Amino acid sequence: MSFVEVRNIFQSYGSRPILERVNLDVAKGDFISIVGASGCGKSTFLRLLLAQEVPTRGTIRIDGNDPAVEPGRERGVVFQRYSVFPHMSVRENIVAGESFHRCWGRFYGAGKKQALDRADETLNRIGLAHVADAYPATLSGGMQQRLAIGQALVARPRILLLDEPFGALDPGTRLAMHDFLMELRAQTRMTVFMVTHDLEEGFKLGDRVLVFDKTRWDADYPDNYGATITYDFDARNGGIPFQDIMEEHNVLLSA
Amino acid sequence: MRLINRSPGRPAALVLMALPFVAVLAAYAIGSEVRLAENPQDKLLPAPAQILETAIRLFTEGDRRSGRILLWYDTGASLARLAIGVGIAALSALAFGMAIGMLPYARRTLNAFVGVISMVPPLAILPILFIIFGLGEVSKVALIVIGITPVMIRDLSARTLEIPREMIVKAETLGASSAVIAMRVVLPQILPRLIASVRLALGPAWLFLIAAEAIAAQLGLGYRIFLVRRYLAMDVILTYVIWITLLAFLMDYALRLLSRKAFPWTEAAL
Structure with a gap:
């Protein structure tokens, strides 16, 4: 049995179908990139994985558990924006990742001291130790996303969902974030789903690349049919040629 | 140019x-x-x-009959009414505003009701308050509370709804319960808005205070102004008006300062 199991998902808003007949099996530790045109339902699919929405039909199970009805600790998430708490310092944001499931959302006494120490360790690992006491608004976009990913990971989710996490970053920062994410992934072997607009990014980071599109198209009523997974690429190194070109024959180096 | x-x-x-x-x-x-x-002998423009x-x-000088310096007693009485009224209004606006903003059940139950209630002209129900609560302190405080609370609830519930959904979902994925989200995510972000809301409500609060005092009181800034009006004592009225303005301005300034000191993150920027 696969780790993440998506069975025959349909999702419609009112009478308008967004997704239809989506089936997917994902092994533990896989990095899944999800790409597709705007409005193809890839963000809807991520919200379903997150359990922020419940599908009209079908089920999503993680590790065989019952389908979730609301977001919880099984799923970690990083959005393009608003993924960290602006009223907490960087360190408090990391501590929040561990403490929010507790009764008052806080640590007390010795537990607090240990949590702060663990948070400092995490900050060291994600390279934010020097801004531990700053507020997120004073950080650059890349640092804020690094904080958001770190915060999501200290909560130890079963799967990590990334909704265009690097969409608002400049190209240089984006490359640095790719390295950062790959490094974290190598350490944690986390199962990751990432929605992205950027095909190159999807193939570079992902083990598999899923493409969402409509298989049926009504020229008179474009809203008539929903989208589904139309391609499922194996994007691991040595997979499809496109990936080889990207990884081993960097155009800029050979020029 | x-x-x-x-x-x-x-x-x-x-x-x-x-x-x-x-x-x-x-x-x-x-x-x-x-x-x-x-x-x-003109009394209009001293x-x-x-x-x-x-x-x-x-x-500085006491009243001839009682020896008390009335202006300070008036100030004390008025400020006490104002503080209690605004305090009650702020606390209930915070509770109801957050509930309406966070809980769909509370929103369905209260949103329309608060919207209608906030349209009732408070001064029109002042006689009712006097009849129910008598002419004492309660009716004056009640007028302030009734006058400013509905608008503050609407403001704070709207501000609560403005908190990005992503942030709430993020807290959920960290395992936070509704209570933890309320106390650790929503409340800290709403408090600065509460202070802004109180600053805006202070103007109407003064209006309702002085209106209530003008009609029935034995002490208070508004009472004094309407009392000496009978003697056309423009110099006293103007002194009181300037004093009230100064008090209101200082309150507003203090609240702004408090907001900046207590919530440094609101001004944090790259």
Whole structure:
């Protein structure tokens, strides 16, 4: 049995179908990139994985558990924006990742001291130790996303969902974030789903690349049919040629 | 250069800031001068010097009968009513605003109701308050509470709804319960808005306070103004009006300062 199991998902808003007949099996530790045109339902699919929405039909199970009805600790998430708490310092944001499931959302006494120490360790690992006491608004976009990913990971989710996490970053920062994410992934072997607009990014980071599109198209009523997974690429190194070109024959180096 | 792109330097800005104040004072002084020259007994526009003299007397000399310095007693009574009224309004607005903003059940139940209630003109129900609560302190405090709470609830519930959904979902994925989200995510982000809301509500709060005091009270700034009106004591009225304005301004300033000191993250930016 696969780790993440998506069975025959349909999702419609009112009478308008967004997704239809989506089936997917994902092994533990896989990095899944999800790409597709705007409005193809890839963000809807991520919200379903997150359990922020419940599908009209079908089920999503993680590790065989019952389908979730609301977001919880099984799923970690990083959005393009608003993924960290602006009223907490960087360190408090990391501590929040561990403490929010507790009764008052806080640590007390010795537990607090240990949590702060663990948070400092995490900050060291994600390279934010020097801004531990700053507020997120004073950080650059890349640092804020690094904080958001770190915060999501200290909560130890079963799967990590990334909704265009690097969409608002400049190209240089984006490359640095790719390295950062790959490094974290190598350490944690986390199962990751990432929605992205950027095909190159999807193939570079992902083990598999899923493409969402409509298989049926009504020229008179474009809203008539929903989208589904139309391609499922194996994007691991040595997979499809496109990936080889990207990884081993960097155009800029050979020029 | 376009007008919209021109801005004054620092000295010019200070002069410009002072200009309307000076203009009003000068206009008053001239008007007073003209009227007094015509009729030294004129009571409508007392000379600035006379107002100052009256002000010093009001602030320092006791009442002939009781020996109490009435202005301070008036100030104390009015500020107590204002503080209790605004305090109750702020706390209930915070509780209801957060509930409406966070809980769909509370929103469905209360949103329309609060919307309708906030349209009731508070002064129109002042007689009802006097009938129910008598002429004592309760009816005055109640008028302030009823007058400003609905608008504050609407403001705070709207601000709560403005908190990005992503942030709430993020807290959920960290395992936070509704209570933890309320206390650790929503409340800290709403408190600065509460202070802003209180600052805006202070104007109406003063209005309702003075209206209630004018109708029935034995002490209070509004009571005094409406009392001495009978004697056409413009110097006393003007002193009180300036004093009230000063108090209101100081409160507003203190709240702004508090907001900046207590919530440094609101001003944090790259």
